[in-house]
Amino acid sequence: MNIQAADTNITTDREPKMQARRVNVFYGDTHALKDVNLDIYADEVTALIGPSGCGKSTFLRCLNRMNDTVASCRVKGVMTLDNEDIYSKQVDVVQLRARVGMVFQKPNPFPKSIYDNVAYGPRIHGLARKGDELDEIVFTSLQKAGLWDEVKDRLDTSGTALSGGQQQRLCIARAIAVNPEVILMDEPCSALDPIATAKIEELIDELKGHYAIVIVTHSMQQAARVSQKTAFFHLGNLVEYGDTVEIFTNPQEPKTKDYITGRYG
Amino acid sequence: MSKPEDLEKGSKLPQPTAWKSNEMLKRVKGRYRSEGRFKAMGFAAICAAIIALVLLVGSIFLTGIAGFSQTYVKLDIYFDPAVLEEIQTSSGEDLENAFISANYAKLTQDSLRKLFPEVKSRREVFRLFQFVSPGSRTQLQNIVREDPGVIGKTQSLWILAADDVDMFVKGKISRNVAQSDRKVSDLQIGWIDSLSADGRLVKRFNWRFFSSGDSREPELAGIWGATVGSFYTLLVTLIVAFPIGVLAAIYLEEFAPQNKITDIIEVNINNLAAVPSIVFGLLGLAIFLNVFQFPRSAPVVGGLTLALMTLPTIIIAARAAIKAVPPSIRDAATGLGASPNQVVFHHVLPLSMPGIMTGTIIGMAQALGETAPLLMIGMVAFVVDIPQGIFDASTALPVQIFLWADSPERAFVEKTSAAIIVLLAFLVTMNGLAIWLRQKFERRW
Numbered sequence: 001m002n003i004q005a006a007d008t009n010i011t012t013d014r015e016p017k018m019q020a021r022r023v024n025v026f027y028g029d030t031h032a033l034k035d036v037n038l039d040i041y042a043d044e045v046t047a048l049i050g051p052s053g054c055g056k057s058t059f060l061r062c063l064n065r066m067n068d069t070v071a072s073c074r075v076k077g078v079m080t081l082d083n084e085d086i087y088s089k090q091v092d093v094v095q096l097r098a099r100v101g102m103v104f105q106k107p108n109p110f111p112k113s114i115y116d117n118v119a120y121g122p123r124i125h126g127l128a129r130k131g132d133e134l135d136e137i138v139f140t141s142l143q144k145a146g147l148w149d150e151v152k153d154r155l156d157t158s159g160t161a162l163s164g165g166q167q168q169r170l171c172i173a174r175a176i177a178v179n180p181e182v183i184l185m186d187e188p189c190s191a192l193d194p195i196a197t198a199k200i201e202e203l204i205d206e207l208k209g210h211y212a213i214v215i216v217t218h219s220m221q222q223a224a225r226v227s228q229k230t231a232f233f234h235l236g237n238l239v240e241y242g243d244t245v246e247i248f249t250n251p252q253e254p255k256t257k258d259y260i261t262g263r264y265g
Numbered sequence: 266m267s268k269p270e271d272l273e274k275g276s277k278l279p280q281p282t283a284w285k286s287n288e289m290l291k292r293v294k295g296r297y298r299s300e301g302r303f304k305a306m307g308f309a310a311i312c313a314a315i316i317a318l319v320l321l322v323g324s325i326f327l328t329g330i331a332g333f334s335q336t337y338v339k340l341d342i343y344f345d346p347a348v349l350e351e352i353q354t355s356s357g358e359d360l361e362n363a364f365i366s367a368n369y370a371k372l373t374q375d376s377l378r379k380l381f382p383e384v385k386s387r388r389e390v391f392r393l394f395q396f397v398s399p400g401s402r403t404q405l406q407n408i409v410r411e412d413p414g415v416i417g418k419t420q421s422l423w424i425l426a427a428d429d430v431d432m433f434v435k436g437k438i439s440r441n442v443a444q445s446d447r448k449v450s451d452l453q454i455g456w457i458d459s460l461s462a463d464g465r466l467v468k469r470f471n472w473r474f475f476s477s478g479d480s481r482e483p484e485l486a487g488i489w490g491a492t493v494g495s496f497y498t499l500l501v502t503l504i505v506a507f508p509i510g511v512l513a514a515i516y517l518e519e520f521a522p523q524n525k526i527t528d529i530i531e532v533n534i535n536n537l538a539a540v541p542s543i544v545f546g547l548l549g550l551a552i553f554l555n556v557f558q559f560p561r562s563a564p565v566v567g568g569l570t571l572a573l574m575t576l577p578t579i580i581i582a583a584r585a586a587i588k589a590v591p592p593s594i595r596d597a598a599t600g601l602g603a604s605p606n607q608v609v610f611h612h613v614l615p616l617s618m619p620g621i622m623t624g625t626i627i628g629m630a631q632a633l634g635e636t637a638p639l640l641m642i643g644m645v646a647f648v649v650d651i652p653q654g655i656f657d658a659s660t661a662l663p664v665q666i667f668l669w670a671d672s673p674e675r676a677f678v679e680k681t682s683a684a685i686i687v688l689l690a691f692l693v694t695m696n697g698l699a700i701w702l703r704q705k706f707e708r709r710w
């Protein structure tokens with residue numbers, strides 16, 4: 001079943017991985033998201049763009065209920081993962097976050113060894129029964145994250161001793177080690193130089209297809225390069241949502257046009 | 266109102282600032298002067314602090330260092346079979362009694378009389394007998410116990426001298442003072458001089474000071490009893506205050522809802538840290554002694570009372586340490602699906618442990634130096650025995666210092682300072698440990 005709302009411009013017959021319907025988010029009295037409807041597809045990269053403070057991170061953090069940790073935050077509306085309401089009482093938030101992983105703006109490896117960083121998620125979720133299984137998970141995760149060749153000889157050095165770009169890839173490896181279905185990335189390249197950024201973008205391209213990816217970015221070029229769908233937010237409203245090519249070549253809304261051409265924001 | 270020329274002037278670009286003008290140079294000079302003045306004042310403050318510290322510690326050291334040595338006199342002791350007859354004749358339980366009740370004093374007295382045969386008058390003989398410490402009896406008893414074969418033989422032994430003799434040898438009593446104004450008479454000085462000349466008088470390191478309990482005789486008094494008492498007290502404090510403090514901090518930082526009650530608790534914890542320690546003593550007296558009927562003078566009560574006092578320190582330090590763990594680490598763990606418990610126990614607590622330990626050690630050091638609450642709960646008693654557990658009567662190091670400082674005997678002055686040195690050594694070690702921990706595990710994120 002598909003809870004398509006009438007007031008969306010979503011036109012597709014594919015089943016979305018995640019859906020947001022009439023989502024409103026409040027921080028105390030601040031109305032941070034207003035009636036947002038958005039679909040996220042399993043085999044695509046969805047980019048969220050918009051000026052600072054428009055609610056991109058807020059939306060992202062709602063998708064794996066990271067906003068639960070903010071005391072003042074209230075979420076109204078429906079959000080689903082595989083058509084199951086993630087805010088319902090039956091849903092275990094710990095499992096949800098394992099299924100919907102997150103990569104943060106600032107690389108935040110644990111001050112532990114590279115191995116332990118990647119192995120932490122599988123350990124707490126009991127994903128590996130034996131030591132070799134865990135080794136295997138760490139190996140494949142690091143390899144998928146394109147970090148294996150750089151760190152294979154020093155798996156027991158601290159994750160914080162890596163360069164910024166390597167740390168961010170370690171965080172991605174850590175996220176995919178839990179084998180999530182969706183990966184949320186909040187400006188994953190904003191603390192990185194162009195070369196490291198290019199590597200992360202390559203990585204996103206490779207991960208596409210295995211995971212549904214949602215990425216927040218301030219770089220129009222990045223959104224155009226890596227995403228298939230783009231959502232433009234403005235002051236808590238989802239102004240426009242559609243195929244990336246469409247948004248960048250033929251935006252429907254004047255606000256979107258102004259923003260992507262750099263006249264605004 | 267304004268003329269057109271003025272308007273024109275206003276709209277002109279501002280003139281470049283005349284950095285080299287006289288006015289500017291004066292300002293610069295003034296700034297240098299005030300900076301110099303401030304530096305000088307700061308330097309003077311540091312100097313004053315250092316001088317005060319050096320004077321304090323220096324004077325304690327100068328007095329206290331003498332407390333670590335003690336005067337011994339060499340006597341040829343004849344283990345007279347006549348005096349020790351009972352030991353030779355009895356057995357079993359009687360033997361034990363005989364060991365204890367034998368007149369060991371007579372042995373030293375005989376030997377002293379042999380050294381100074383010219384002393385005849387009763388008063389002078391009495392004075393002579395006071396030349397050695399009453400502790401010599403235990404010394405001789407131990408020798409006889411170890412080897413009863415010495416009975417009938419003569420041995421040259423270093424016997425502990427009385428405190429007055431010790432004071433004179435150390436120069437604490439001057440011979441230039443009129444006889445009536447000093448505790449050592451001319452006659453005694455004569456004996457001391459002649460024994461010194463014979464090489465029968467030496468100062469030795471005072472091991473007894475570190476191995477025995479309190480005593481009425483300064484030359485016998487030691488701090489081991491008080492040290493053990495302090496150890497047991499702090500042990501109780503640590504066992505009680507550490508887990509409670511850390512758990513309270515974790516709850517307040519990580520789990521407590523942000524509401525009025527939490528705020529009130531927070532304010533009160535901070536207030537508690539400022540409550541004078543004597544109040545905690547009264548509280549301990551009222552609760553642990555009067556309500557729970559715990560034994561008086563026992564480390565368990567002292568420890569519990571000090572735990573109450575240390576708790577706010579530990580909670581505040583632990584909360585600061587927990588707060589210092591960056592939120593990004595919590596986010597990382599939460600984002601991977603760690604439960605709040607796992608976030609705390611896998612990440613936050615291990616990362617904040619060095620800070621918590623530092624705070625705990627500093628709290629313990631405070632507790633170690635605390636005297637007033639212990640006075641209130643009766644740990645100020647005169648205790649000779651080394652406490653064997655947390656329920657035995659005992660004193661603590663600072664209380665021992667207080668007791669000795671209060672004693673009239675001249676020789677206790679140096680014991681007091683010596684005990685202060687020991688206490689300071691413990692405190693410096695603990696604080697050093699705290700600093701070391703802080704530096705070793707200091708992290709940059």
Ligand SMILES: Nc1ncnc2c1ncn2[C@@H]1O[C@H](COP(=O)(O)OP(=O)(O)OP(=O)(O)O)[C@@H](O)[C@H]1O
Binds near residue numbers: 028030050058
């Ligand atoms: N923890 C919070 N408490 C209160 N208000 C918040 C909180 N987080 C975000 N907000 C508010 O919600 C709105 C949206 O913030 P959000 O972080 O989602 O913006 P953003 O689009 O991610 O911006 P940026 O591009 O700068 O990261 C802002 O007005 C912000 O002030």
Ligand SMILES: [Mg+2]
Binds near residue numbers: 056057058186
């Ligand atoms: Mg953001």
